[in-house]
Amino acid sequence: MRFITSVFVILFLVPNVLAEDNHSKVHVYYKQKQDSLLQILDRTTDDSIKHHLYVDLVKCHLHYKIKDALEYANKSLSIAQKNKSSRMQAISLYLLGEVYKEYDNLTEAVKYYTWSLDYCRDDDDLHALNLINLSEIYRRNFKFEDAIKYAKDGLFIAEKCNNIEAKVFGNIVIGDIYGYEKNHDDAKVYLEKSLNILKAENIGYKYMDYYKSLRYESHINIAIADFTYDAEDGIRRYKYVINLWDKEEDRHPTSALAMCGLAYTYLCITGNDSIMRLVKMDKKQLLTESDRLMSRAVDIIESNKEVTTLNQMYAYEIYSLVKYYSGDYKSAFDYLKKYSDLNTTVFSHKKKEEFAVMENKREIENREYKLRISELAIKNKEKQMIFLLVGFILLSGIIILVLYQYKSKQKTNKKLQLLNEQLQIANKQKANFLAILNHDLRAPVSQLIEYLRFSKQLSEVSGPEKAEAYRQKILDAGDILLSEMEELLIWCKSQMQYFDLDIKAVSLSELVNEIIGFFSYKKDILTFSTNIKKDLFLETDKNYLKTILRNLTSNAVKAIEEQSNPTIEYNAYRENNQIVISVKDNGIGLSPDKMKELLNSDQVKDNKNGFGFQIVKELASKIDCEIEILSPIEGKGTTINLIFSIYKK
Template sequence: MKFYARILILLVCQICFCQGPNAKKIDSLLAVIKSTKADTTKCSAYNQISNFYLYSNIEKGVDYAKKGLALANKINWKKGIGLSRMNLAKHQISKGDFDTSMKNLKIAEGIFLAEPDVYNLGGVYNQFGILNANKGKFPDALDYFFKSLKNFEATKGKNTKLNIAVIYQNIANIYNATENFENSVIHYDKSIALFKQLKGEDVSLAMNIASKGTVYQKQKKYVLAIDTLLAAEKILLQTNEKYPLAFVSSWLGSAYLAAERYTLSIEYSKRSLETITEMGDQVLIAATIQNIGHAYLKKGIKSGSNADISLGFENLSKSLEMNKKSGNLELLLNDYKHLSEYYEYKKDFKASLDAHKNFAIYSDSIYNTKNKQSLKNLEDERTIQLNNKQILLNKITLENKERQKWYLIFGIALLGIIGILLFKQSQNRKKTNEKLQLLNTELDEANKAKTRFFSILNHDLRSPVSNLVFFLQLQKESPEMLDEESKKRMQDKTMEGAENLLNSMEDILQWSKSQMENFKPQPKKVAVSSLFEEVRNHFSSEENIRFTFENPESLQLHTDENYLKTIIRNLTGNAVKALRDIENPTITWRAWQENNQTFLSITDNGKGATDHQFRALYDEKEVSGIKSGLGLHLIRDLAKAIDCKIDVYSKIDSGTTITLKLFS
């Protein structure tokens, strides 16, 4: 019998995952599916159930694999998609739908390569091997099994030893199919040794023992073959696994046929056929029917029973039609061989000759000359194929590298030119930007200097000039209001105020002139007492206000005198305004040091003010009107320039204290 290799390889896929449809396990998984939301656990359960139905119920197996695929696509679980595709391929191989199974395996391979998932990639390569073996492409099958073995050897886990044992079995099957019996037995023994170490693997152990029996059959050691197969059957009878038992029964039918024990051959083959029909594997069914037909034909020819001969012809004809449909060339050539024998017995020599010609055509086809080889030829062909692929790959790689070299040189040169141009452009832009930035800075500083200059003039000169104008108007319009003593006192005050005004104007104009081109602080040592003395003189016309100065430590500062003088003068001017209509108006200047910092404060007992009224001291967006002299704006900008911090404490009807904090 020639179809055993396919049967062996197909079964190995089942052994990897389960030992037949276990109702309890399936019920348990169905409960998980019912109670679990659409996630990876539910998808895995669908795939496990699909595996349980492998060879026992192909349609159910496909249905659950499709459910798993639909869910995996919905939740976009790549691994689940790969597993579902691989499960679909297993069932499609069993049905003989090789093209569709190839497409699904290619998709699964791509997913597991991208992950990467070495373990499941090993499973995909195993399925590729099974597919190619069933198509009669033994070198390709062997190549994939070796890839699978390498992947499983690179993984660690509870199933590693099991998967390696399975791949050894598949490799042994290929050697068996190519009639290299010595190495076939060696690999079966490796697989058997591993399965003996694993608990619950009696079925796998029995199937490897049975596979050795098929080797002995091909070596025409029929007694040893039958004994070995019966030993495997004994193990399987204790497991109650009917599907593996069906395979062994089929092989026993073949062995008894080869040993010319036709009645036992028919008995075992029919026993196997019932279970195999439940599985729905058409190729396997056809092979078993072929066995039954051949056994009936041989038995009838030997006994002269026309009934047996007719049964033989009937079964062989049925097998022929099924194998034509599936395209299994190996089974077809055996159908024609046995039918030629039948027609010869019936003395229909033309039909016998036609059948024999078909047998010869398939026997001499490329399929047989390429794949029915000895082990050495198989290994040599595989080595040659790999070497040819490597040579071609190396040639393509060298050509690509040569092209890449020139592309790289051209690209580097082009990038170099572009880089130089961009660098020059960047340098030119940088120089232009620097010039523009410098011009903008100078223009901005000039504008600020102009604004500050006019602010100072407006603010610091307004009050003295106003006092002078007031006195002159009073003298001109209401001279009768002034007696001689008052007139003399007012004249003295006016002269003193005018002199102070002149001095202030000279200071301001001289300082402003020096600052127009470079409005920056020029720090030097300044005595605090001199600052307050000059400010006191500036406000000498304010006779009704009592000025006090507290400077017990006679402090000195390292700062810009004019900046600080302008700040104090403006703050004092604001305090003077706040004291109008106040009884006993008082302004107190204080100076003291604390933690290496110098503090200057100006306190009045005026009406006080709200925080909003001092907003211009802190908020640069706050704009003061021209009539106010831009006083608070000026104070803020000048204080910022000399690194001076201003704190304000003001309470309505209780007065205001403004504190300057400087680093001395």
């Protein structure tokens, strides 16, 4: 039991120990960790624990002893295949892909990354890392379309599972791809994003291997310096990377690449006086410093067996240029020849064919694998069907009976619910109808009765002319009553769920003139004014808008009848993709409490006053009209705006 406890302590606590800043201490840390893992490995017989130990050993050796890393990765795969564990196999295959990528054997790396994908569909972290590593390999082969697809798919999964390493690496790869495509602005955005993730509260160093985090940080700064046209920023980033690796006391290829970039930048600014003043170096000093940097960079690259061919090519190409501009043409030719020989090797027709064959072969293997999986799934389903068929036959009768009863009860409940809803709607509409009938017909009917009474009295004491005038007013009042009834019908139709609006272009000046004509019997006691252009039209239902304006005018008439010089003013205009129609009076205005009461539907329904405005609100909602009430100071009149949005087609 104590042995198992010690295993898990090392497995889960040791990887989370933060490495010291000095790289020599990191070497000591990894050496101690390797020794601990090997001691446990010698004593354990549990395959699951052995697999975990081999995985950790691969990670320890990956950056220092790559041959040992390959050996441990193959051993972990053997254990995984022996135990037929999909997750264990996915991890081992992924690590083999990592090893072969470090070897710069990209065809084998693609083989193992894609093989790992077959086993890690349910593991988002591993799925994301496999896709992004495949993207990196396709980028190295300049297949940018495939590379960007893999990278964005992997980054999407990484964001979902919040895998820090995958998010950092994914943004780096996409930034590199955009950089190679000369899309430097997007390249810098993605690279800066990866750097921010890496450095956010040192989170990268906490969740990733210290050595890998350091390389990511250096790579991002080099890539941004390579892809930017800002010489000052480029020089700063190259020097930062060089100092970073010098501080780690490590002759690492990443430092050499930064030296190459810095040397090339110095070479490029030899003809720019302003930048030369900025770096405080003349042309001769810049060439001398470029030569010194490239000499050191080539020494590091040639002495390191793990350097990729592309990095060697990059160093030789830059050094050739430095020697050429320094006047050493023989050395320039020698380094150019080294570059050419490597270029022929990397981009040879044979290598491209091998990569294409590998892709096709892997695609065929993947299809065959999926076909075998499908066949096994079909056979398994057939067996399950045989076992389930008997039980299904026995239970089918009971299930059918229960379903029948359930459906019958459900239908009955739905019918009762529908009838109840219809009854509630009918009661509500009846109450509304009676309230509106009382509100809208009371005024014209009482007016008609009043005119009839006066007409009878005048016919007895006055002449025929006054009697005729009142008879005309009776006819006008009858017309008003008829119009009220028609508009009441319109409102009733608006309450129908499927009643269609009659949308057409309405001349606002003509419509307002109709409203003023409707209230012509009031012209002798109040003034109507309009400010509406004849060419102003609005797409809406004319009857609805007419009813709204008539109700607002009726309310305004009531508000100003007792005022001196009573006036109702109509305005209409376009403003900010809107058409605004306003009805303004110089009546007594509205108090804040009264405005609140009008806007509160529940208060209005319990009070006779304001019900006309409730009708206006309901009709306005049908034609997408917003209502605005303006009564800034009580006693200074009221303005009601009808606001219609104009949508561009």
